[in-house]
Every structure is written in structure tokens, then in C-alpha cells.
Amino acid sequence: MSWTVYPARDFARHAADWERLHANGPATSLLAVDFVAPLVEQFGREHDLLAVWRNQGAIAAMAIVRPTRRGAWATLQPAQAPLGLWLQQPGLDTEKLARSLLGALPGFPLIVALTQMDPFLMPRPDDGPCTRTLDYIDTARVTLAGSFDDYWAGRGKNLRGNLKKQRARLEREGIATRLQIDRDPAAMAQAVADYGRLESSGWKAGKGTAVHAENAQGRYYRAMLEALAGRNAAGVYRYYFNEQLVAMDLCVEDADSIVVLKTSYDESVPSNWSPTLLMREEACRALFDAGRFARLEFYGRVMEWHLRWTDEVRTMYHVNYYRWPGLRRLHTMLESKLNTRSRPAPSPTTSL
Incomplete structure (x- = not known):
């Protein structure tokens, strides 16, 4: 040995x-x-x-x-x-x-x-x-058991009420929301490029930490997502206001769990909208309905918004x-x- x-x-x-x-x-x-x-x-x-x-x-x-x-x-x-x-x-x-x-x-x-x-x-x-x-760090997860409606009823009134009001206002203003999920390996290069554009438009660009299609981070995420998508183990979630891309998740998967690796949003969207939270609500509904995974994992440091989404935290x-x-x-x-x-x-x- x-x-x-x-x-x-x-x-x-x-x-x-x-x-x-x-x-x-x-x-x-x-x-x-x-x-x-x-x-x-x-x-x-x-x-x-x-x-x-x-x-x-x-x-x-x-x-x-x-x-x-x-x-x-x-x-x-x-x-x-x-x-x-x-x-x-x-x-x-x-x-x-x-x-x-x-x-x-x-x-x-x-x-x-x-x-x-x-x-x-x-x-x-x-x-x-x-x-x-x-x-x-403390990190959070959502157990994907039961129905989404039961899970959502257990979330705080402020979260549910806020997103309901945003959806009503979006409808009044003629803004249609759309969640697009891509799992094809051939779609991953464009997904990383799109994600890089979102991230490069925000504060990370000034710090030099944003993903870009041509930097080491971009090359990593493209190669990794293409390889895992080839095994049906990766997914990219895009969220649109009409035709405007406003939020994205880069995710990897195994037999039991889906992990949100990276999240970004368009910082030009007015602050009274929450495109990431709106995307997360629709993505969670899709995950509960599909019944493919037992857990949604975040793995980042627990933030205030995580605790609105779940009380499952571990160190x-x-x-x-x-x-x-x-x-x-x-x-x-x-x-x-x-x-x-x-x-x-x-x-x-x-x-x-």
C-alpha cells in the first residue's frame, strides 16, 4: 500500500x-x-x-x-x-x-x-x-421532493409576493418571459460566449474576473460543458425578457443532483426587476416537474437570497x-x- x-x-x-x-x-x-x-x-x-x-x-x-x-x-x-x-x-x-x-x-x-x-x-x-x-463556508441546497406548488407554498410571503408582482407588471408592460434550456454539446460554445457577454457587462469586468470566450475561464467552461453535455450531464439555462437575454445559469449534473456553477444577469436591467430570481422560480418548477434529480446544489457561500429559497444549509x-x-x-x-x-x-x- x-x-x-x-x-x-x-x-x-x-x-x-x-x-x-x-x-x-x-x-x-x-x-x-x-x-x-x-x-x-x-x-x-x-x-x-x-x-x-x-x-x-x-x-x-x-x-x-x-x-x-x-x-x-x-x-x-x-x-x-x-x-x-x-x-x-x-x-x-x-x-x-x-x-x-x-x-x-x-x-x-x-x-x-x-x-x-x-x-x-x-x-x-x-x-x-x-x-x-x-x-x-456554509452552502445551501434544495431537496427536489414532492410538488413544486408545495415547495413554493413553504417559501416566505415576501419572496412569493414580490415575484408575483413582478410577473404581473411584466405582463402589463407587454414583456414576455421565456426560460430556454440547452443540453446539446454543440450549443455550449455559444452559451459560454453569451454568458461572458453578460458577465463582462457588469462589475466583474472592472476587476478582470469575468468569463470571456477567449480567456482561460472561458476555455475551461466550454471544454468542460461540452464534455459533460456529451454525457447528458450539463445544462445551460437562459432567461429572456422578450428577446433580451437577462440571466443565465451554467449547470452540471450527476445521477442525483444538479449543481448551479455560475450565475450572471444583465446589470442594465432596471433594479426593480429580479431576472435571476424569476429565472430560478421557473427553473425550479421545471426541475420539480421533471423528477429527474433529488437535489439542487448551489455550493457557493450562503447568501441572503439562498435563505429565501431554502433552509437546508451545511458547513x-x-x-x-x-x-x-x-x-x-x-x-x-x-x-x-x-x-x-x-x-x-x-x-x-x-x-x-
Whole structure:
């Protein structure tokens, strides 16, 4: 039982192994080979490694890892990936796997981190002498059980009333709404281009973070969506006011869930309209009616609007595995001191 490491740029040579291992575990689309391969191609770096753990010749765990600072490695975590790139067969001891990985990585690392883990897919381990878990973000989901009408009746009166008023006003003003869902691989290039135009018209353009058909993000989303759509595992949701494209979702799917990866809207739309929420209402109705999926996952940090849509929230986490118990204690102590120093001093009226 041992780890072997390869350059991550050779991922294509090991893609079949990744796909088989993925099929044996929680087969989320966010760790599918067609999701991961374009990540490595577009956002990989020279020193990234693919680690493979074999048990009696059979591959039972794989990960893509990157050096983050001297003495530290972590699972590859581009901004486009909601989950850290770690796969293992169910039932294996994650702590033992991660700690043994320390011995296989170059440079005698002192710590390896598994980032952005989902407790629904991999139970959160207990803290231990060499193990420390940290909260990452709260994320939300909608369980797609029962009828949409029952689900919608359980939403807050403000949300339901606001969208009902918007629809009545749109009708009075002669604005027809339309939800278009595309699943054809040949439609994905245009979808990414359209999404890029929406995003580039807003605040992200000024920060240089917008998707564009010709940048690395655009190339990633096109390749990933085309590949997954070829397996009937991707969908693009467009929402129109008459012929004006006003909102979009880029989604990926697995057997049980649909994940909203990216959402954008036309920021030129007057602020008294909520095109994203209107789109979400119609998309949810379609998902409930189709009965294909058990869950709608958002995976981003919980925002106020998520809590109007659902009360199902869970906490994602990171895990640090240390070479020695003393190093874990030292790291925790230093971090506690830094947090104390950076915490604002209490005001004179604050109760202590």
C-alpha cells in the first residue's frame, strides 16, 4: 500500500483510472473526469502532482495536489472548482491516507491540506493529534421532493409576493418571459460566449474576473460543458425578457443532483426587476416537474437570497494533516495569537 506521484500535466494518461475510481464513490459531477481534466489543462502549474494510492495493485485513492508554501501541500483548488480534487474508495481511513501522502511528496512536507470538502460526500473527520479540521463556508441546497406548488407554498410571503408582482407588471408592460434550456454539446460554445457577454457587462469586468470566450475561464467552461453535455450531464439555462437575454445559469449534473456553477444577469436591467430570481422560480418548477434529480446544489457561500429559497444549509470544511502532533499544536497556537491580534478591541460599552 503506497502512493506514487506523477506530474499532473500527465493527467490524461491516468484519466481512465480516475473515472473508474470516481464511479466507485460519491459520483458527483464536480469530481468527474470531464470536470477535472480541463481544470488541470487551464489552471495547472508546473509543480502540480497527481498522487495515486494503490492497495494490492488496485487504485483506491487519487488526488491532485499543489505546493502552497514551503513545507505545505494542498489539493488543487482553482476558483472554478467547488471541491478539492481528492477521490477515495468509501470506507478508507482518510486521515491515514493523507498522512501517508506526506511521505510520498517531495521536499519533506510538514503539512498536507484537503480543501473544500463536502460533509455530504465525505464525513468530516474528528480532530486528532495530527489532524485539524476548519470550517470553510456554509452552502445551501434544495431537496427536489414532492410538488413544486408545495415547495413554493413553504417559501416566505415576501419572496412569493414580490415575484408575483413582478410577473404581473411584466405582463402589463407587454414583456414576455421565456426560460430556454440547452443540453446539446454543440450549443455550449455559444452559451459560454453569451454568458461572458453578460458577465463582462457588469462589475466583474472592472476587476478582470469575468468569463470571456477567449480567456482561460472561458476555455475551461466550454471544454468542460461540452464534455459533460456529451454525457447528458450539463445544462445551460437562459432567461429572456422578450428577446433580451437577462440571466443565465451554467449547470452540471450527476445521477442525483444538479449543481448551479455560475450565475450572471444583465446589470442594465432596471433594479426593480429580479431576472435571476424569476429565472430560478421557473427553473425550479421545471426541475420539480421533471423528477429527474433529488437535489439542487448551489455550493457557493450562503447568501441572503439562498435563505429565501431554502433552509437546508451545511458547513463545508478543510482538513490539515500534520507530520507531528507538536507541529499541529504549534500551528494552532500561532493562528490563535494572530486572530487575537487582528480582532478589533472591544468598545467601552461592550460587555466582557
